[in-house]
Amino acid sequence: MSNDLRVITVDELKKYIRNNEEDKIDEVDIVTTATCGIMSGTMGVFHIPFNEVFKKADEIYLNDIKGVVGVCPNEYLGKVDAIFYGEVGFLFKDLVKGKVVEAKAVCGNKTYKNEVTIEDLPTAKMIGTRMAFKNYTAITNLSDEEVNTIFHRLPLKKGESSFSGCGMYNPLENMIIKDEKDIIGKKALLNGAESIILGFGTRSSIKKPNLMLSANMKEMDPYYLGGFLTSSGIEIYNTIAIPIKVDEHKESLKKLDKDIALPLVNIFGREIIDVGNYAEVWENVDLRPKIYPDRCKECKECLAEKYCPTFAIKRENGKIKISEDCFGCGICNICPYGVFKTKLGSICGIPITCRQSDRKRALKLAKELKKKIENGEFKI
Template identity: 75%
Template sequence: MKVITVDELKKKIRNNEDIDDIDVVTTATCGIMSGTMGVFHIPFNTIFKRAKRIFLNDIEGKVGVCPNEYLGKVDALFYGEVGFLFKDLVKGKEVEAKAIDDNNNIHKVRITINDLNTAKMIGTRMAFKNYMAFTNLGDPMDTIFNRFKLKKGEVTFSGCGEINPLENMVIKDEKDIIGKRALLNGADALILGFGTRSSIERPNIMISANMKEMDSYYLGGFYTSGGIEIYNTVAIAINVKEHREALMKLDKDIALPLVNIFGRDIIDKTNYSEVWEDVDLRPKINIDRCKNCKTCLAETYCPTEAIKKKEDKIIVSEDCFGCGVCKICPYGVFEIKLGSVCGIPVVCRQSDRKRALDLAKELKRRIINEAKKSGDN
């Protein structure tokens, strides 16, 4: 069995190479995926009848439907501004759980993810079959699609283009995807079916995986002017014979509509080659241009908290998303080409091809190893 990653496949297609000997292609996408929730079973050191409110690191969740009466345990759902919280949990960091019971007594305990009997992530709308680009025709506006207020003459976009799993699949019915395996943030995952706001023309998936098996590199928080969002990474293996036609598409073949942030009216249309060809996936750092500002703007406003300024050094961690917000530095310490949409420059990228391709490569490795174990070469 021959397995290659999606970027290896697209390179072959661009070079007009034969792909008949390829059996499986590993595809992936990474980006802001708002419809993400965690389902947890949280133990406390005290016994109480039942909780009416529940918190993790002061982020409030929703008490689950199971009452767990007089057990001192709480089933809970957490969603919304949970990106940094979920990353800390997956990293194994200790967090504070707090429950308020029916009598308004407060119960606190320090826990890690290993203390949770259940820690499942459910993505209610993930791996959207690409998305759109946003601009603003009115006054500056707070939005989840930009780190700052979105102004006239600016564009942000989401979608990984030609490497997106659903862009490389032929889906005629929800039954085509239910029960398929995937990787969600590095953990073995199960596709539950279509997600919310999904359609045959613009599908997305509902997917679940055990957070205890996840790799913290593939998920995290992302600050926007509209609040904290969460990014995730999804990889899916695709059978070439079943989906050959879809796999042949390149960025230039995939539409990228430009819409007004208010109302989502389509202003113009282009394709994903404008934002993914001849661009940088990570910034270049020109340390010689640094003026050692008292407040480093790039560090202060980095959406993923990836930039740390220490004396005469700038440290960019693996949390870098390649969003391009660091270009805010007035002295050009950070350089990154982000492309444009219909002639309007991109100021913030909310999808990360580097992470996606890293997970596609990991999925390829796992498939090959499984094949070797089973004797299927």
């Protein structure tokens, strides 16, 4: 029975290892691991109803974001099967929050509209085609040319770097996978919803694996997913938690951030410049910004508010507010008066100026998974 298992979170386990108490791992059955970050390749599969009957849709939109019609034609049913991917982070968050979105179907020369919530959609499934990458690279720019990139909210300048990956908390860093069969059908939490691991994702290899997962979006918690603006468009972040059996993965579970390589590459050509490790970017850093409201000059245009990639910063009645949408990315350090300060660390001596993974969300989901296992709500 799941609720008879001895369960701890990955954070608790790593504290044992750091304190030279690794023998305590033998008292544990399950470790709940987790990661959160930008995960391109996330798509939604929806069945969208309309109030009028039409032959079949030629085009489909949700909040003016275009999807792909198919695969079933649903001829003369006034319903559309559709796939949405790309710049869908904020759309998916709105759907999971239960917000009303506008659906539009184009059939011939006529457009059909309907206002729907996620509960109006008979099917709303998320499929992540490549999630929870075990191996990431940090990105820097060696040229004098600023570059717009998905790896940074602002144009990436010379002497700056960004990175992704939750290091020693990442599920795949704590597992030994010899074959895809070892993971197919295993359960996980995807944005709080129970999910199934379908196997390896795209661009996956034994040395650099990632996962393909699927879950019902109606069961997700909006805190764990959302949009993230970059200087090259909108990305989506997700949060994944996976239980790991100690007896099958004991040695991998002992790894710390310092043991996990983080190569630094040039944005142009992606050649490796140097190799650091995740301790450089995750030890002695802030997971959320420190706020010094007395330093605020009440600028006409607040740069931190303008460039926050998740729209978490708002100024209301002269007061600064940061919502739970904060990702801890560090972009608000752009404030020239130091109202926001986030210690981000560096990689191979180059300062991090944008962080695209969030350990705070990851650890929260790891704790949630632990509780679900202990309560018997999540069966191993």
